[in-house]
Amino acid sequence: MTYLTKPKLHHPTLKTNKVGYTRRDYEGKISTLCAGCGHDSISASIIQACWELDIQPHRVAKLSGIGCSSKTPDYFLGSSHGFNSVHGRMPSVLTGANLANRELIYLGVSGDGDSASIGIGQFAHIMRRGVNLTYVLENNGVYGLTKGQFSATADAGSKSKRGVINRDAPVDTVSLALQLGASYVARSFSGDKKQLVPLIKGAIAHQGAAFIDVVSPCVAFNNHEGSTKSYDHVREHNESVNRLDFWPTRDAIKVEYGEGTVIDLPQHDGSILRLRKIHAEYDPLDRVKALNYIAEHQAKGELVTGLLYIDPEADDLHAHLNTVDTPFNQLGAAELCPGTGPLEKLNASLR
Amino acid sequence: MKPTDIGAPDYFHKVVDCQWACPAHTPVPEYIRLIAAGRYDDAYMVNWKSNVFPGILGRTCDRPCEPACRRSRVEDAPAEEARGATAGAAREPVAICRLKRVAADNKGDIRARLPALPKKKNGKRVACVGAGPASLTVARDLAPHGYHVVVYDGDAKAGGMIRSQIPRFRLPEEVIDEEVGYILALGVEFRAGTRVDSMKALLAENYDAVFVGSGAPRGRDLDVPGRKEAAKHIHIGIDWLSSVSFGHIKKISKRVIVLGGGNTAMDCCRTSKRLGGEDVKVIVRSGFDEMKASPWEKEDAAHEGIPIINYLVPLEFTHAKGKLTGVTFEKVEARYDDKGRRSLKPTGEPHQHFECDEVLVAVGQENAFPWIEKDCGIAFDEWGMPVVDKITLQSSLARVYFGGDAAFGPKNIIWAVAHGHEAAVSIDKYCQGEDVARRPPPMVHLMSQKMGIHEWSYDNEVALDRRYKVPWRDAGQTLKNIKIEVEMGFDRATAFKEAERCLNCDVQTVFINAKCIECDACVDICPMDCISFTVNGEEPDLRARLSAPATNLTQDLYISGTLKTGRIMARDEDVCLHCGLCAERCPTGAWDMQKFLLEMTPAGPGCRSRAQKEEPVPA
Numbered sequence: 022m023t024y025l026t027k028p029k030l031h032h033p034t035l036k037t038n039k040v041g042y043t044r045r046d047y048e049g050k051i052s053t054l055c056a057g058c059g060h061d062s063i064s065a066s067i068i069q070a071c072w073e074l075d076i077q078p079h080r081v082a083k084l085s086g087i088g089c090s091s092k093t094p095d096y097f098l099g100s101s102h103g104f105n106s107v108h109g110r111m112p113s114v115l116t117g118a119n120l121a122n123r124e125l126i127y128l129g130v131s132g133d134g135d136s137a138s139i140g141i142g143q144f145a146h147i148m149r150r151g152v153n154l155t156y157v158l159e160n161n162g163v164y165g166l167t168k169g170q171f172s173a174t175a176d177a178g179s180k181s182k183r184g185v186i187n188r189d190a191p192v193d194t195v196s197l198a199l200q201l202g203a204s205y206v207a208r209s210f211s212g213d214k215k216q217l218v219p220l221i222k223g224a225i226a227h228q229g230a231a232f233i234d235v236v237s238p239c240v241a242f243n244n245h246e247g248s249t250k251s252y253d254h255v256r257e258h259n260e261s262v263n264r265l266d267f268w269p270t271r272d273a274i275k276v277e278y279g280e281g282t283v284i285d286l287p288q289h290d291g292s293i294l295r296l297r298k299i300h301a302e303y304d305p306l307d308r309v310k311a312l313n314y315i316a317e318h319q320a321k322g323e324l325v326t327g328l329l330y331i332d333p334e335a336d337d338l339h340a341h342l343n344t345v346d347t348p349f350n351q352l353g354a355a356e357l358c359p360g361t362g363p364l365e366k367l368n369a370s371l372r
Numbered sequence: 373m374k375p376t377d378i379g380a381p382d383y384f385h386k387v388v389d390c391q392w393a394c395p396a397h398t399p400v401p402e403y404i405r406l407i408a409a410g411r412y413d414d415a416y417m418v419n420w421k422s423n424v425f426p427g428i429l430g431r432t433c434d435r436p437c438e439p440a441c442r443r444s445r446v447e448d449a450p451a452e453e454a455r456g457a458t459a460g461a462a463r464e465p466v467a468i469c470r471l472k473r474v475a476a477d478n479k480g481d482i483r484a485r486l487p488a489l490p491k492k493k494n495g496k497r498v499a500c501v502g503a504g505p506a507s508l509t510v511a512r513d514l515a516p517h518g519y520h521v522v523v524y525d526g527d528a529k530a531g532g533m534i535r536s537q538i539p540r541f542r543l544p545e546e547v548i549d550e551e552v553g554y555i556l557a558l559g560v561e562f563r564a565g566t567r568v569d570s571m572k573a574l575l576a577e578n579y580d581a582v583f584v585g586s587g588a589p590r591g592r593d594l595d596v597p598g599r600k601e602a603a604k605h606i607h608i609g610i611d612w613l614s615s616v617s618f619g620h621i622k623k624i625s626k627r628v629i630v631l632g633g634g635n636t637a638m639d640c641c642r643t644s645k646r647l648g649g650e651d652v653k654v655i656v657r658s659g660f661d662e663m664k665a666s667p668w669e670k671e672d673a674a675h676e677g678i679p680i681i682n683y684l685v686p687l688e689f690t691h692a693k694g695k696l697t698g699v700t701f702e703k704v705e706a707r708y709d710d711k712g713r714r715s716l717k718p719t720g721e722p723h724q725h726f727e728c729d730e731v732l733v734a735v736g737q738e739n740a741f742p743w744i745e746k747d748c749g750i751a752f753d754e755w756g757m758p759v760v761d762k763i764t765l766q767s768s769l770a771r772v773y774f775g776g777d778a779a780f781g782p783k784n785i786i787w788a789v790a791h792g793h794e795a796a797v798s799i800d801k802y803c804q805g806e807d808v809a810r811r812p813p814p815m816v817h818l819m820s821q822k823m824g825i826h827e828w829s830y831d832n833e834v835a836l837d838r839r840y841k842v843p844w845r846d847a848g849q850t851l852k853n854i855k856i857e858v859e860m861g862f863d864r865a866t867a868f869k870e871a872e873r874c875l876n877c878d879v880q881t882v883f884i885n886a887k888c889i890e891c892d893a894c895v896d897i898c899p900m901d902c903i904s905f906t907v908n909g910e911e912p913d914l915r916a917r918l919s920a921p922a923t924n925l926t927q928d929l930y931i932s933g934t935l936k937t938g939r940i941m942a943r944d945e946d947v948c949l950h951c952g953l954c955a956e957r958c959p960t961g962a963w964d965m966q967k968f969l970l971e972m973t974p975a976g977p978g979c980r981s982r983a984q985k986e987e988p989v990p991a
C-alpha cells in the first residue's frame with residue numbers, strides 16, 4: 022500500500038469517452054492492498070473496461086463480500102453505488118438489488134474464500150438463477166488476510182509459502198459455473214490485461230449470469246516456487262483458447278483478422294463479441310465440450326483461459342420470473358398493491 | 373531499442389530539465405528542497421558554487437531553466453472559467469529564479485563558508501579584462517587555488533553590465549556590492565578605473581594567461597534621416613542606462629519613445645517612467661510575440677502602463693529647429709515563405725508619425741575590440757569576432773581566453789558565468805601544462821532515497837498549487853523613485869508553497885531488471901501513464917504504442933533489458949512526476965527512487981589529469 026493519494030495530474034493526451042469522462046474519473050480510492058497484488062491489476066482492468074464502454078458511473082452497482090478481493094470495489098468506480106456485504110453473502114444481496122432495480126449494471130466482486138468456501142452455496146444459486154451480473158472472482162488460492170493458508174481453490178500438490186503441500190482437491194469455479202448454468206463463463210489472468218479487459222467488457226454487455234475467474238497472484242503469500250497461482254507458473258501454463266474483441270455496435274467493427282477462425286457473436290444489446298480462435302478445435306458455444314476440455318487440460322496441469330462458454334441467446338432472472346420491464350423500485354403503491362378487488366379476481370381464477 | 377545506459381552522466385542529467393537547460397548546470401531541485409526545508413544558507417551555497425551570483429541572478433536571470441521546467445508540461449490546462457484575463461497563467465513552471473532570490477534574501481552570514489584564502493600563491497598570474505560576471509567567475513574559480521588574478525575595469529567599481537546597465541529598481545546596489553565583494557575578498561586584485569587600451573601592452577606584462585570578459589559594450593545605432601540633426605535628443609539605450617546608473621542622468625522629457633524589443637528596451641522604458649517620462653511607449657519592428665524581451669519583462673512594462681506598439685519600422689526622426697519632434701514609421705506585417713522563414717513586408721498603409729521629445733535606441737548591442745591589435749596573434753573572423761573554441765574558450769593565442777558577451781556576442785549573465793567556469797578550467801589546465809581540450813567529466817552521485825517501506829527522504833507528494841506571483845511594490849511608490857525595487861520577493865511562507873511545486877526531477881526512477889516480476893503494479897498506479905511493458909521495437913514504433921503516446925521527442929525513453937516474458941519496460945521520461953508511486957507499489961524493489969546529483973568539475977586539482985591531481989608546490 023501507499024500513504025500518498027494518487028496525484029490528480031494526468032497525461033496531457035488523456036482522452037474523454039462519449040459520456041465525457043477520462044479513465045481517471047473511473048478510479049476509486051488508493052488501494053491499501055499489498056504492493057504488487059494481482060487484484061489491483063483487476064481493478065485497473067475494470068476501470069479500463071467501464072471507460073471504454075462509456076458507462077456512466079452512477080449506473081453501476083458494485084457489490085462484494087469479505088476478503089482482500091472484496092476490498093477492491095473501494096479502489097475503482099469511486100462514483101458508483103457500492104455494498105460491502107457479509108462474508109460470502111454478496112450473491113443474495115446482489116440478487117435482491119437486481120430484483121428491485123433491473124436497470125443498473127451489477128458488478129459482483131468476490132474472492133476464492135468468499136465464493137468457494139463460505140459462500141459456495143450463494144455462488145451456486147446466483148449462477149443457476151441467471152441473475153444479470155458480471156461476477157468477477159479474484160482467485161489467488163490463499164487466504165491473504167489471515168497470512169496465507171490454502172483456500173478451497175488451491176490445487177492439490179501445490180506448496181504453501183511455509184513449504185506445506187496441499188492434499189485437498191480444489192474447487193474449480195469455472196466448471197462449477199458451467200454446470201450451474203452460467204451463460205457467460207471466462208477465465209483470465211490479472212497479468213494479462215489485453216485478455217482481461219475485453220472479457221470484462223463482454224461480460225458487462227452480456228444479459229445474463231456472466232462469470233469471470235481471474236487468477237490473481239498473491240505476491241505476499243502465493244508467488245513462490247511450488248505455487249500454481251504465481252506469476253511465473255500461470256505465465257508458463259496459460260493455455261489461451263481464444264482472444265476476444267468487443268465491439269459496441271456492428272458498425273464499429275474495423276479490424277479484420279488475416280488468419281485464424283473468427284466468430285462474431287451478436288449480443289442482445291446490439292454489441293458484437295468477436296472471438297479469434299487460438300485453439301481451432303475449441304468451441305465456446307458448447308457447454309458440455311467446454312467442460313470436458315477444461316477438465317482434460319486441468320489434468321495436464323494447464324490453465325485454460327479465454328472466453329470458455331457463451332450462450333448468445335441467454336436470458337436472466339427477470340425473464341425467468343416474467344417480471345415487468347419497469348424496475349420494481351419505480352413502481353408506485355398502486356401497482357405494487359392493487360387492492361382486494363384484483364386479489365379476489367386472482368383467487369377466483371385459481372379455484 | 374537498446375537498453376538505456378543510466379551510467380552515462382548525461383542520461384539522468386537530461387531528465388533534470390532545469391539543470392540541463394542552465395548553462396552553469398545549477399542543481400536546481402537540490403536547492404529548492406533546501407529552501408523548502410528552511411535551509412537558506414545551504415541553498416545559497418549550492419547556488420553560489422554553480423552560478424556565483426545567486427542574489428543578482430535571483431532577480432535578473434534570463435532563466436532558461438523555467439521554459440524547460442517539467443511542471444509546465446504536467447499541469448492541467450485550467451478550466452475555462454478560471455482562465456480569466458491572463459491566458460498565460462496556465463501550466464506554469466516553478467518560479468525557479470525567484471526561489472533563488474529567496475535563498476539570497478533569507479540567508480545568514482555565509483562568509484565563513486566561502487573558500488579560504490590560499491596559504492601559498494602558486495606563482496601563476498592571470499589577467500581578466502573587464503570586471504563583469506564572466507571575469508569575476510574566472511577570478512573566483514582561480515584565486516582560491518593560489519592564482520594571482522588581476523581584474524581590470526574602466527569603472528570605479530566591479531560588476532560590469534550588472535552594475536552599469538541593470539536598473540536599480542530591478543537590482544539594488546547592495547546586492548551587487550555583496551556578491552561582487554565575496555569574490556574580491558578572495559585575494560583578487562582589482563584595478564579600478566584602469567581601462568585596458570592595448571592587448572599588446574597587457575601581453576607584455578607576462579601574465580601566464582589573459583581572460584577577456586569585456587562584454588558587448590557598443591549599442592547599435594539607428595542610421596535614418598534626422599539622426600544627426602536631432603542627435604541631442606536621441607540616445608543609445610545601454611549608454612543612457614549606464615549614465616543613469618552612475619547618476620549622470622537624472623531626468624528625461626515627458627514624451628519618450630523607446631525603439632527596440634529586447635530586455636534593454638524594457639529597462640529603458642521603465643527607467644524613463646521613473647525619470648519624468650509621462651508618455652512613454654515602446655515601438656518595435658517585429659510582432660509582440662516575437663520580441664526578444666523575456667515575457668516577464670514585457671509583463672513588468674505593461675504593469676507600469678507602458679504601451680508596446682508592434683510592426684512599425686522607424687523611417688525618420690522628424691525635427692524642427694534642431695529639436696526632435698517625433699519619429700515616422702512604416703507599417704509592416706510578418707510574411708512567411710515556404711520554409712517558414714519570416715520577413716517583414718510593408719503593408720502599404722500610410723506612414724505613421726508619433727510625436728515625442730526624446731528617443732532611446734535599444735536595437736541591439738555589438739562587440740568592439742578596438743584595443744586588440746590586429747598583429748598580436750589573436751585571430752578574428754569576418755564579423756570581427758574573435759575565433760574562440762566553443763568548449764575551451766581558448767583563442768588562437770594559447771594563453772588568451774574569451775568569455776561572456778565578448779566571446780560569442782550578447783547573451784546574458786548566466787551564460788557569462790558558465791563561460792567563466794569553463795575558461796577557468798582551461799586556464800588552470802593550461803597553466804599546469806595540460807591539454808585544455810581534455811575536459812574533466814562532471815561529478816555524479818546516484819543515491820537511493822528509500823527510508824522505509826513507503827518513506828522517502830524527499831517529499832514525494834505532488835502539490836497541485838498554481839504558480840505563485842511575486843508581490844510587487846505599489847506602482848505609485850516605485851515609479852517615483854528609481855532606487856526602490858519593484859519586486860519584493862517571496863516571503864518565507866509563499867516560498868515554501870512555491871518550492872513544493874517542484875517535482876524533484878533529480879530523484880530518478882531507477883529500474884532494476886532482475887528484480888521485476890512484471891506484476892503491472894507500477895503501470896496501474898502511474899498517474900501519468902509513463903510506464904509500459906511491451907515487446908521491443910524501433911524508437912518511433914515504440915513511442916507510438918506505449919500506455920500513452922510519447923510524443924515529446926526531446927525527452928528520452930528509458931528502456932530496460934529483456935524481461936522474463938520477453939518484453940521490455942519502456943518509460944517515457946517526459947511527464948514523470950517523480951512521485952515515486954511506482955516504487956511504492958513495487959513488491960520487489962525493482963523500482964527505486966535515487967537522487968541524481970551532478971556537479972560540474974570546477975578549476976583546481978579536480979579538473980586536472982590524475983598525475984596532476986596533487987596541488988603543485990610553487991617552485
